[in-house]
Amino acid sequence: MSENSKIFKDGLWEQNVVFAQMLALCPTMAVTTSGTNGLGMGLASTAVLVVANILVSLIRKTVSSQVRIPVFVVLIATLVTIVDMAINAWLHELYKVLGLFIALIVVNCAILGRAEAFAVKNGVVASALDGIAMGLGFTGALTVIGLIREFLGAGTLFAQASQLLGPSFAFLEVKVAGYGGALLMILPPGAFAVLGFLLAGKRIIDQKLAERSVPAAQPATA
Numbered sequence: 001m002s003e004n005s006k007i008f009k010d011g012l013w014e015q016n017v018v019f020a021q022m023l024a025l026c027p028t029m030a031v032t033t034s035g036t037n038g039l040g041m042g043l044a045s046t047a048v049l050v051v052a053n054i055l056v057s058l059i060r061k062t063v064s065s066q067v068r069i070p071v072f073v074v075l076i077a078t079l080v081t082i083v084d085m086a087i088n089a090w091l092h093e094l095y096k097v098l099g100l101f102i103a104l105i106v107v108n109c110a111i112l113g114r115a116e117a118f119a120v121k122n123g124v125v126a127s128a129l130d131g132i133a134m135g136l137g138f139t140g141a142l143t144v145i146g147l148i149r150e151f152l153g154a155g156t157l158f159a160q161a162s163q164l165l166g167p168s169f170a171f172l173e174v175k176v177a178g179y180g181g182a183l184l185m186i187l188p189p190g191a192f193a194v195l196g197f198l199l200a201g202k203r204i205i206d207q208k209l210a211e212r213s214v215p216a217a218q219p220a221t222a
Contacts, residue, residue: 004129011133017110018141018195019202024108027101028142029191033153036161036172038146040094041101042139044087048079048105049114049138050131055079056119057127072115073106080105094164110138148194151176153185 017023024045032038055075063071084102088095095102105111114134119127150156155176162170184190 003126007126007129008133011130011135012137012140015134015137016141016202017134017138018145019199021110021113023110023113024138025195027104027108028145028195029188031098031101032142032146032149032191033186034150034156034160035143035147035158036164036169037094037097038142038144039139039158039161040087040091040165041098042135042142044083044098044102045105045108045111046132046135046139047083048076049111049135050128051079052076052111052115053119053127053131054124056115057122057124060120068120069112069116072112076111076115077106091165093160097164110134145191145194145198148198149185149190152182153190154181155179156181 013020015021018025018028027041027045031041052072052075056072059071080103083105084095087098087102114130118130122130147157150159157174157176158169158172159175161172162168185194
């Protein structure tokens, strides 16, 4: 497996921010009441993650280890402020829904964690790819959880996508006729239940893959 392929495999599956590292659970629980909210939050976090990784990789040899963490935090806070202002300006409806959780990207352990664990040790291209992979993995996790909760709780998929993300996303909106949904899935207990089942599913899949990768024992020869 090439290095780039490994980076994407780690970000999307092996070291998925939510399903493997169990990070960023606060926005995962709070904003995934719909697939649209999860997608919007994930893309905002991805933008910060990619740019933060690139900038950290660029300055990694000029920042001393004594002040490395404070510098990274200030850098991430600056990027989050820019993203927050951009969403407020161009996607105001989404901004009103996500609210405080956009600003809380600053304290998302996944952002600082990738800067410290990967970007500070690798070049710009690899760091950018790591940011993209981790961001897409995080976005996918939020979107999947949001879609499951939304479908079971309201009988819709990507509700208000055209209003929150823009008219070009209208094709994503789906409404299941005759199903009103179960309110419990939209509430916090629903988030914990969906996350728990998805974590269990990932563990089962990982176990099956591990069993397949182990070669069958060769029969003993006389």
